[in-house]
Amino acid sequence: MVLLVPGHTVLRAIGIRTTSALQHLVYAVGASFAAGIAGGFALNAAGLLTPLGWALWFWAVTAAAAVVAAGRCDTPDLPAWPAPARVRLWQVAALMLAVLVATGAYALAVRDEAAYREFKYIAFWLLPSASGQSGRITVGIRSAETRPQRFDVEITLDGQPFAVFRSIAVPPGHTWTREISVSALATRQTAEARLYRPKDNRLYRSVSTLVPRI
Structure with a gap:
């Protein structure tokens, strides 16, 4: 129209x-x-x-x-x-078949759209302090999953274990953050954080940042 x-x-x-x-x-x-x-x-x-x-x-x-x-x-x-042109029987049958195929495809698309769920994920970050203070880093988790999840966070500093957080409960749509104090040196240090799922101890995410030097 x-x-x-x-x-x-x-x-x-x-x-x-x-x-x-x-x-x-x-x-x-x-x-x-x-x-x-x-x-x-x-x-x-x-x-x-x-x-x-x-x-x-x-x-x-x-x-x-x-x-x-x-x-x-x-x-x-x-x-x-x-x-008007003469319409033959086979043409009517072909038209009806095309209509059935198109209708079926549309019905499947509607069903799939109703059942579709956007891919959910966990956002994980490790950043220098937002306030700009030297020797401080911020680790955070934001959940976009459909159910509450528990996670373990392990932080290393230049390859050495530094901090561990166990069984962090993060409900859907919520954010968990911690600001951690690090002994800042005159040289830059590399901090790395790993996110694990306790139920199978699988590595879920891995992020890193540089610790601001003095």
Whole structure:
């Protein structure tokens, strides 16, 4: 309807004569595109680039063009439609099969969309102190899982064990953070944090940062 009806009414309103049904359809689609492009600029300027805004725009274009076309006394006649072709049984069967396949594909897509769950994950970070203080690092966990999870965090400093946090409970959508004091030296140190799942002791995430030097 969007690609045909507005263009058809615009053609009737401005009195463009077409010689065949195919030519009329092509002109109608082109005029609909032109109305859509003009509507994009108008709706963008008005801040109404929304489904409702588009519906109102095409309704207004179609209604205004229909009124103008009805008021014209020299509106050209529509081109004659070609005689309908004979439809054979196998063509009807092929059409019905195509409809069934398309309907089935759409139903599967709707079902998959309803059952789809966005990939969930755990965000894990290790950063220098946000306040800029030397010798302090911040470790954090943010859960986007669907169920509460427990994690272990192990922190090393230049390859040596430094801090351990066990059985950290992180509910869905929550964030756990700790700011840790590190003995800052005159040279940069590398701090590394590893995130484990206690139920299988598997490494889940690994991050690192440089400890600001004095």
